[in-house]
Amino acid sequence: MKFFKQVIDKFFISSHDECIHQLQNKEMNRSSSSFVSMSSTYNDNSETQAHAALLMCQLISKVTENILLTDFFDAEAPLTIAEYGCATGSSSLAPLDVFWKKLGKKKYVNVIMNDLPLNDWGILYETLEPIKHHFRNLLFKKMSMYEGIVVKPNTLHIGYSCFAQHWLNDGSPTEFPFGSPEIWPQQLSCLETKKKWTDAAMKDWAQFLEYRFEELVSGGYVVIIIQASRDDGSLSEKCAHTLMKVKELMMIEGSLSPQDAAKMIMPEYLKTKEEILVPFKSEPNISRWDVEEILFTELECQLKKSSMDRIIRSKEVVKRQIDSCRSFMDSSLIEAIGESKVGLFWDSVETFVGENSNCLETNYSIVQLVLKKK
Numbered sequence: 001m002k003f004f005k006q007v008i009d010k011f012f013i014s015s016h017d018e019c020i021h022q023l024q025n026k027e028m029n030r031s032s033s034s035f036v037s038m039s040s041t042y043n044d045n046s047e048t049q050a051h052a053a054l055l056m057c058q059l060i061s062k063v064t065e066n067i068l069l070t071d072f073f074d075a076e077a078p079l080t081i082a083e084y085g086c087a088t089g090s091s092s093l094a095p096l097d098v099f100w101k102k103l104g105k106k107k108y109v110n111v112i113m114n115d116l117p118l119n120d121w122g123i124l125y126e127t128l129e130p131i132k133h134h135f136r137n138l139l140f141k142k143m144s145m146y147e148g149i150v151v152k153p154n155t156l157h158i159g160y161s162c163f164a165q166h167w168l169n170d171g172s173p174t175e176f177p178f179g180s181p182e183i184w185p186q187q188l189s190c191l192e193t194k195k196k197w198t199d200a201a202m203k204d205w206a207q208f209l210e211y212r213f214e215e216l217v218s219g220g221y222v223v224i225i226i227q228a229s230r231d232d233g234s235l236s237e238k239c240a241h242t243l244m245k246v247k248e249l250m251m252i253e254g255s256l257s258p259q260d261a262a263k264m265i266m267p268e269y270l271k272t273k274e275e276i277l278v279p280f281k282s283e284p285n286i287s288r289w290d291v292e293e294i295l296f297t298e299l300e301c302q303l304k305k306s307s308m309d310r311i312i313r314s315k316e317v318v319k320r321q322i323d324s325c326r327s328f329m330d331s332s333l334i335e336a337i338g339e340s341k342v343g344l345f346w347d348s349v350e351t352f353v354g355e356n357s358n359c360l361e362t363n364y365s366i367v368q369l370v371l372k373k374k
């Protein structure tokens with residue numbers, strides 16, 4: 001591996017300074033709405049995300065009880081809830097069940113499900129079909145959560161979101177330096193490039209808060225799980241390190257050009273807990289929001305867990321870990337370097353990993369946050 005690294009250093013990037021020279025910082029300018037979508041098999045390949053949604057349910061349950069105890073809204077009026085970035089719905093079932101159990105018999109509930117236009121809305125409909133009679137209205141809002149309100153002003157009681165807010169609205173703000181083995185900005189050593197990504201992520205986060213503030217009734221809540229990086233900005237998930245290593249090896253073999261490498265990146269930015277808290281330290285957010293809870297957690301890879309419980313064998317775990325990564329990464333990677341190179345990449349991942357499911361653990365980090373509109 002040391003030898004490979006030396007080759008990479010020689011031919012592509014050798015130091016932070018040089019990276020600045022080779023860096024085009026070429027802007028990508030391609031909105032996520034035009035290419036981001038989870039695969040149609042996302043429901044079967046998102047065990048770790050669905051596990052996070054269960055953690056979110058505990059918070060949702062608490063804020064729903066608080067809402068029921070308040071008398072700030074008309075007792076006869078329906079209650080409105082919205083999910084941002086629902087994908088095909090597998091992680092939505094548990095939170096919707098909490099709302100049904102807590103509220104369903106007491107109040108009419110309107111549900112708004114939001115995601116990008118390219119989401120597979122047909123599968124979402126099928127997933128929610130068995131429970132849709134629990135709610136008075138079930139509406140699909142096909143738009144970016146950063147490009148406007150998805151619920152009428154001052155009508156939303158609880159907004160929630162799981163594993164969606166970290167996707168960048170304008171896609172990747174820049175290419176990475178030529179020959180970059182990195183795939184996520186948190187892996188970059190080139191700080192000049194990383195800064196542009198940080199700025200884009202903070203702009204989206206501020207915009208998210210702006211629109212949710214407009215939608216919520218006062219006293220209403222946002223419960224959100226944001227995929228995050230550790231306090232030092234590094235990524236906990238082992239899969240991210242392995243995928244970067246395989247990308248590096250493909251460049252050495254010559255199956256990926258330095259130009260491909262600059263584009264083969266994910267339009268996601270995993271903020272630290274501290275970055276998530278930044279907007280709440282200044283106006284207007286100090287006057288608008290109470291931060292009721294904030295908690296950092298590193299999740300356990302649910303697929304790895306099932307192999308340790310001997311529910312499935314290692315080879316099968318690796319296959320499912322790859323399917324899990326593909327289900328959220330493929331639309332972005334194909335947009336960047338085309339289908340055949342992406343296919344080759346995943347074949348190389350499979351060969352590199354063999355039966356060692358430790359390499360592809362989806363032990364993502366998350367920040368759980370509860371906000372209350374003042």
Ligand SMILES: C[S@@+](CC[C@H](N)C(=O)[O-])C[C@H]1O[C@@H](n2cnc3c(N)ncnc32)[C@H](O)[C@@H]1O
Nearest residue numbers: 049085086087091115116144145162163164167
């Ligand atoms: C990893 S999936 C998470 C899905 C689900 N919430 C879960 O926890 O399993 C991220 C979802 O966020 C959606 N998303 C990304 N950017 C978005 C945006 N700007 N507006 C609305 N949805 C967005 C994606 O389309 C995708 O469905």
